Amino acid sequence: MKTIxxxxxxxxxxxxxxxxxxxxSSWEVDRAEAEATARLLAKMLNAGRIxxxxxxxxxxxxxxxxxxxxPEVFEKLVIEEFRRQTGINLLSLDDVPVSIxxxxxxxxxxxxxxxxxxxxxxxxxxxxxxxxxxxxxxIPATYGSQAAARxxxxxxxxxxxxxxxxxxxxxxxxxxxxxxLKWLAGRPNAEAYVSELTGGGKTLRVVMPIYYEKACLKCxxxxxxxxxxxGYIKEGGREGDFAGAITVTAPLDIR
Amino acid sequence: xxxxxxxxxxxxxLFPCAVVFxxxxxxxxxxxxxxxxxxxxLAAICARQTLRVGMGIEPRQPFVFPAIWTDVGxxxxxxxxxxxxxxxxxxxxxxxxRSVTPVLHLVHFRDLFVQLNEGKMDLFxxxxxxxxxxPNRAGLAYSVPYFYDGGLVMITRQPDLAARxxxxxxxGAGRLVEPAVMRRALAGLTVAVQEGTTAExxxxxxxxxxxxxxxxxxxxxFESQSxxxxxxxxxxxxxxYSVNRVRKDWKFISTDAGxxxxxxxxxxxxxxxEESYSLRQFINDLLFRLEATGRLDEMRRRWLxxxxxxxxxxxxxxLPFAVEKMVAQHYQGECHVHQAM
Numbered sequence: 001m002k003t004i005x006x007x008x009x010x011x012x013x014x015x016x017x018x019x020x021x022x023x024x025s026s027w028e029v030d031r032a033e034a035e036a037t038a039r040l041l042a043k044m045l046n047a048g049r050i051x052x053x054x055x056x057x058x059x060x061x062x063x064x065x066x067x068x069x070x071p072e073v074f075e076k077l078v079i080e081e082f083r084r085q086t087g088i089n090l091l092s093l094d095d096v097p098v099s100i101x102x103x104x105x106x107x108x109x110x111x112x113x114x115x116x117x118x119x120x121x122x123x124x125x126x127x128x129x130x131x132x133x134x135x136x137x138x139i140p141a142t143y144g145s146q147a148a149a150r151x152x153x154x155x156x157x158x159x160x161x162x163x164x165x166x167x168x169x170x171x172x173x174x175x176x177x178x179x180x181l182k183w184l185a186g187r188p189n190a191e192a193y194v195s196e197l198t199g200g201g202k203t204l205r206v207v208m209p210i211y212y213e214k215a216c217l218k219c220x221x222x223x224x225x226x227x228x229x230x231g232y233i234k235e236g237g238r239e240g241d242f243a244g245a246i247t248v249t250a251p252l253d254i255r
Numbered sequence: 256x257x258x259x260x261x262x263x264x265x266x267x268x269l270f271p272c273a274v275v276f277x278x279x280x281x282x283x284x285x286x287x288x289x290x291x292x293x294x295x296x297l298a299a300i301c302a303r304q305t306l307r308v309g310m311g312i313e314p315r316q317p318f319v320f321p322a323i324w325t326d327v328g329x330x331x332x333x334x335x336x337x338x339x340x341x342x343x344x345x346x347x348x349x350x351x352x353r354s355v356t357p358v359l360h361l362v363h364f365r366d367l368f369v370q371l372n373e374g375k376m377d378l379f380x381x382x383x384x385x386x387x388x389x390p391n392r393a394g395l396a397y398s399v400p401y402f403y404d405g406g407l408v409m410i411t412r413q414p415d416l417a418a419r420x421x422x423x424x425x426x427g428a429g430r431l432v433e434p435a436v437m438r439r440a441l442a443g444l445t446v447a448v449q450e451g452t453t454a455e456x457x458x459x460x461x462x463x464x465x466x467x468x469x470x471x472x473x474x475x476x477f478e479s480q481s482x483x484x485x486x487x488x489x490x491x492x493x494x495x496y497s498v499n500r501v502r503k504d505w506k507f508i509s510t511d512a513g514x515x516x517x518x519x520x521x522x523x524x525x526x527x528x529e530e531s532y533s534l535r536q537f538i539n540d541l542l543f544r545l546e547a548t549g550r551l552d553e554m555r556r557r558w559l560x561x562x563x564x565x566x567x568x569x570x571x572x573x574l575p576f577a578v579e580k581m582v583a584q585h586y587q588g589e590c591h592v593h594q595a596m
Binding site: 124126127130132133135139141142145146168170171227228230231232 | 314321322323324325327474475564565566567568570
């Protein structure tokens with residue numbers, strides 16, 4: 001009897017181990033896909049921010065009414081910038097080079113983020129096309145906040161811009177983000193990112209750092225403590241300094 | 256119950272009259288004054304749960320700042336916007352806690368009067384002075400003032416011109432200058448005003464010997480090159496904001512004591528349709544209360560004397576506006592020479 005029980009116990013443990021391995025193996029696959037997707041989403045949000053940054057002079061031109069910075073123009077520019085950064089052409093995802101992996105989840109979510117960005121630019125047209133008004137506060141940060149919020153609302157993936165001392169309270173980091181931001185702040189500027197499973201292994205969190213570029217310093221640079229054009233206090237940042245991060249929170253059972 | 260019976264009887268009495276006499280609007284107005292039988296405008300706002308507010312799209316800082324983009328979308332801010340928020344809160348309380356949301360219509364200043372008359376908005380507020388006599392203001396009514404120091408003043412870029420104007424003002428005349436004095440002092444100069452405002456009304460009536468430029472907005476007046484502008488005539492708080500923060504190359508034409516000469520005194524009010532009796536009473540009660548509690552004074556101080564950047568205030572406390580009601584591409588417009596009739 002004892003022998004039979006022992007045999008059953010061994011079998012049960014073995015089965016549990018196998019199930020565990022399978023589950024682990026299954027999560028591993030999902031995690032890899034989710035992680036690649038999260039990185040691409042962060043890069044696409046940043047591509048939109050870069051496009052806004054590159055067109056800031058046009059957007060803030062007080063002498064021009066119709067700026068021609070339409071949602072369609074924006075879309076084209078973001079696609080180009082995203083391609084430049086990742087090698088992925090969003091217009092023909094099936095023709096992506098074999099060396100570049102575009103997970104199925106990314107194929108679903110990248111167009112959704114592109115659409116959210118277009119909607120932000122569409123809604124901002126009345127502000128952008130005002131003539132006689134210079135600074136309109138349509139800047140990478142305010143674009144990013146809105147695009148991320150709209151994308152997060154439409155999907156199960158939460159996209160956010162955050163920093164240790166945010167101007168927008170909605171961008172305040174949570175405990176996890178705070179610890180990662182502090183870690184990143186002490187490291188040199190690099191193409192690094194942090195990826196971790198949280199929530200008992202059911203949620204993937206990816207944090208991609210962003211660094212100050214020259215154009216950012218008009219509002220975030222020196223002299224530290226002065227008020228910038230939008231009324232916030234300048235952080236005293238310098239080109240290349242750690243600015244904050246784009247974070248992605250994705251449940252692994254997203255499908 | 257009794258009120259309802261009176262309304263029913265008044266309606267029944269009026270019905271044959273409406274059938275028999277076509278165009279008996281005067282009778283309707285008379286009955287309306289005694290027993291208001293039309294839909295109560297406050298009740299309509301409660302039922303709709305929105306307060307439709309017009310605002311001039313041309314910036315009238317610090318009362319209405321230009322529309323701006325924020326983390327939460329497009330927003331507009333300013334003293335007038337803060338007053339609208341107070342109205343909305345008071346209406347929410349009046350409507351039994353049913354939230355009344357302000358819906359801002361940003362339209363050209365000249366269209367505010369037309370659209371209010373067409374019933375497209377419940378009221379408008381844009382640093383408009385009370386009781387200015389003008390043909391396009393027929394059928395409108397004004398609240399009690401919420402701002403009292405809004406008279407017309409002058410600015411110029413030319414120090415010698417300021418001295419010349421000052422020399423024309425009799426010694427001891429004080430801040431408020433007689434129109435006849437201004438007529439002589441500004442003779443031969445190019446004076447810019449914003450169309451449809453009291454500055455235009457004043458200039459057309461009193462400055463017959465100047466070349467008058469009618470501009471679609473204040474920024475257009477600042478940028479007019481052909482012909483170049485000698486003097487801009489506009490409301491004191493608007494020009495004060497401009498010369499102190501934006502256009503520091505322009506200066507007030509002031510008394511020897513350094514105070515801007517006043518051409519008129521103006522109080523700003525909320526504008527409603529003449530027949531919006533209950534809404535007007537409600538807004539007046541609110542403004543009295545805000546004045547009595549010091550809240551209005553605090554608002555005026557926040558927007559007129561504090562140092563701030565409006566984009567931040569727009570982000571933190573601004574109101575969204577109805578994008579579909581806003582003109583597709585606002586531009587500051589042009590100036591053209593006024594042709595005397």
